[in-house]
Amino acid sequence: MQSIPEIIRTIPLTNYIMLSSALFCIGILGVLTRRNAIIVFMAIELMLNAVNLLLAAFSSYYSDPSGQIFVFFIMAVAAAEVAVGLAIIVMIYRNIQSIDIGVLNKLKN
Amino acid sequence: MTAIIALSLFGISNLFLGFWFPRKTIQLVTLLFLVVSMALTVSDWNHELLWFGNMFRTTNTSINFSLIIQLAAFFVVAFSKAFGQDDEHTHPAEYYAIMLFSVVGAILMVSFDHMIVLFVGLEILSVAMYVLTGSDKRNLRSNEAAIKYFLMGSFTTGFLLFGITLVYGATRSFYISNIGTILTTTAPESMPSFLFIGVLLIIVGLLFKVSAAPFHFWTPDVYEGAPTIFTMFMSTIVKTASFAALFQLVSGIFGSLYTVWVLPVYFISMLTLVVGNISAVYQQSVKRMLAFSSISHAGYLILTVSSKQISTTSSILYYSLSYTLATVVAFAVLILVSEYQSARVEKPENFSSFEGLAKNNPGLALCFSISMLSLAGIPLTAGFWGKFFIFSDTFSRNIIYPVILAILMSAVGIYYYFKGIIAVYLKAGEIEKIEVPTLFKMALWACTLGTIILGIYPSLVKSVF
Numbered sequence: 119m120q121s122i123p124e125i126i127r128t129i130p131l132t133n134y135i136m137l138s139s140a141l142f143c144i145g146i147l148g149v150l151t152r153r154n155a156i157i158v159f160m161a162i163e164l165m166l167n168a169v170n171l172l173l174a175a176f177s178s179y180y181s182d183p184s185g186q187i188f189v190f191f192i193m194a195v196a197a198a199e200v201a202v203g204l205a206i207i208v209m210i211y212r213n214i215q216s217i218d219i220g221v222l223n224k225l226k227n
Numbered sequence: 228m229t230a231i232i233a234l235s236l237f238g239i240s241n242l243f244l245g246f247w248f249p250r251k252t253i254q255l256v257t258l259l260f261l262v263v264s265m266a267l268t269v270s271d272w273n274h275e276l277l278w279f280g281n282m283f284r285t286t287n288t289s290i291n292f293s294l295i296i297q298l299a300a301f302f303v304v305a306f307s308k309a310f311g312q313d314d315e316h317t318h319p320a321e322y323y324a325i326m327l328f329s330v331v332g333a334i335l336m337v338s339f340d341h342m343i344v345l346f347v348g349l350e351i352l353s354v355a356m357y358v359l360t361g362s363d364k365r366n367l368r369s370n371e372a373a374i375k376y377f378l379m380g381s382f383t384t385g386f387l388l389f390g391i392t393l394v395y396g397a398t399r400s401f402y403i404s405n406i407g408t409i410l411t412t413t414a415p416e417s418m419p420s421f422l423f424i425g426v427l428l429i430i431v432g433l434l435f436k437v438s439a440a441p442f443h444f445w446t447p448d449v450y451e452g453a454p455t456i457f458t459m460f461m462s463t464i465v466k467t468a469s470f471a472a473l474f475q476l477v478s479g480i481f482g483s484l485y486t487v488w489v490l491p492v493y494f495i496s497m498l499t500l501v502v503g504n505i506s507a508v509y510q511q512s513v514k515r516m517l518a519f520s521s522i523s524h525a526g527y528l529i530l531t532v533s534s535k536q537i538s539t540t541s542s543i544l545y546y547s548l549s550y551t552l553a554t555v556v557a558f559a560v561l562i563l564v565s566e567y568q569s570a571r572v573e574k575p576e577n578f579s580s581f582e583g584l585a586k587n588n589p590g591l592a593l594c595f596s597i598s599m600l601s602l603a604g605i606p607l608t609a610g611f612w613g614k615f616f617i618f619s620d621t622f623s624r625n626i627i628y629p630v631i632l633a634i635l636m637s638a639v640g641i642y643y644y645f646k647g648i649i650a651v652y653l654k655a656g657e658i659e660k661i662e663v664p665t666l667f668k669m670a671l672w673a674c675t676l677g678t679i680i681l682g683i684y685p686s687l688v689k690s691v692f
Contacts, residue, residue: 165382222375
């Protein structure tokens with residue numbers, strides 16, 4: 119029976135880097151192209167999860183737990199960020215009955 | 228180090244004090260808290276120590292940066308008269324508590340020795356600022372500023388984290404000192420290529436926070452939409468903390484990868500100077516002009532990012548201090564004038580609402596003019612010496628063309644800063660005597676005097692830094 123780090127190591131490190139970079143780029147595209155605040159938000163979470171995946175991969179490749187500790191920090195902080203972010207979105211929805219960020223252009227001119 | 232523990236406890240106790248005491252008392256108590264934490268920060272002077280499992284380092288430089296940050300917070304709290312008039316919808320105790328918490332984040336950012344502390348500090352600072360930016364709940368402009376700041380801020384954090392991960396992948400460590408040693412002892416050719424992408428991503432992530440062009444597009448909107456008192460907070464504390472972190476990372480541990488980042492960083496610095504100064508010329512609103520001016524000041528600061536030198540650190544500290552003192556005064560006068568004009572004119576934050584301020588409010592007009600002169604870098608103010616030290620440092624490292632551009636751009640700066648002074652003194656307008664609370668007036672004069680004293684005797688603080 120193989121241990122989990124060994125299973126992780128059966129795939130070359132380059133593949134993890136490729137996968138995470140792809141997820142990260144999908145996240146960036148989502149932020150730049152989508153207009154719905156919740157979807158933009160999900161795209162940002164995707165970027166953070168790409169980072170988490172890569173950290174876990176590096177960490178088990180190097181047998182160094184600090185990478186996985188960092189993952190916990192990212193998760194906790196992202197949760198705090200979500201709480202504030204959703205509160206901001208609710209606040210906007212109460213004022214304009216929409217969460218389309220394209221509607222928010224009062225400050226542009 | 229005890230300062231961050233103390234500030235966190237003070238913040239929590241502030242939340243409870245809100246139950247029993249009126250706004251005025253909480254403001255004074257918060258000022259007292261900040262003085263105590265400054266004293267605690269000073270007590271670490273000359274003790275270079277590591278804390279929290281070697282993740283937090285106090286050096287004299289980091290203490291100086293923390294002191295500037297806490298001084299700025301002190302003045303912001305002293306100037307905070309705008310909220311709390313209407314106690315049903317505003318929660319002064321919470322605002323003061325959130326400000327104290329974000330100061331903790333800022334202190335973490337200037338004295339980190341581990342990537343987790345950098346990340347957590349940045350997030351404590353930013354999440355608190357998202358809340359404060361959107362604190363004017365019924366105002367759509369404040370809402371818009373909050374969502375823009377929030378989305379851009381967390382987007383940026385993604386870049387920073389991806390960069391940190393790639394650097395971790397290449398060096399197998401999160402400790403700043405370890406990474407520095409590994410990078411200097413290993414030949415760059417034997418490093419995996421994603422290390423360089425990681426370094427650039429970290430730099431991009433922090434440049435977003437200091438609002439350098441081309442990552443500045445959120446700044447004017449967010450600064451304009453946020454309540455002015457929190458704009459003051461953002462343009463001083465967030466900027467100083469992020470720049471200190473950027474400087475420490477780039478000059479400290481990535482110093483050996485000079486060739487990777489030198490061209491992008493100087494290009495960004497020049498672009499920031501041009502974009503910030505040229506756009507500021509076209510602004511009608513003083514608040515928006517100050518937002519672009521903060522972008523251009525980021526450009527001057529980025530000029531100093533290079534391999535580490537003692538003299539460079541002290542110039543950055545001097546520049547941050549002079550910029551902080553001048554900016555808080557400019558925003559404080561803006562708060563008073565726009566509050567007075569808000570019932571009278573449609574756009575209370577425009578230059579036109581400052582017209583004729585000098586007639587009945589000579590003190591306010593003088594403070595405002597001195598802060599504008601200092602931001603423009605006119606001799607006998609602190610801003611002149613700040614610019615002088617930065618330019619001479621950069622020049623002595625044989626970086627000629629960016630400095631020439633910076634000098635030209637600071638000449639452009641004189642135009643838009645003087646627009647404010649001309650509006651105050653030479654234009655005719657009707658402004659009656661504006662009532663200024665005593666504490667507000669004292670803080671205003673303290674900052675103005677500070678600007679002048681630093682302008683006449685720059686060696687007074689330069690020798691400490």
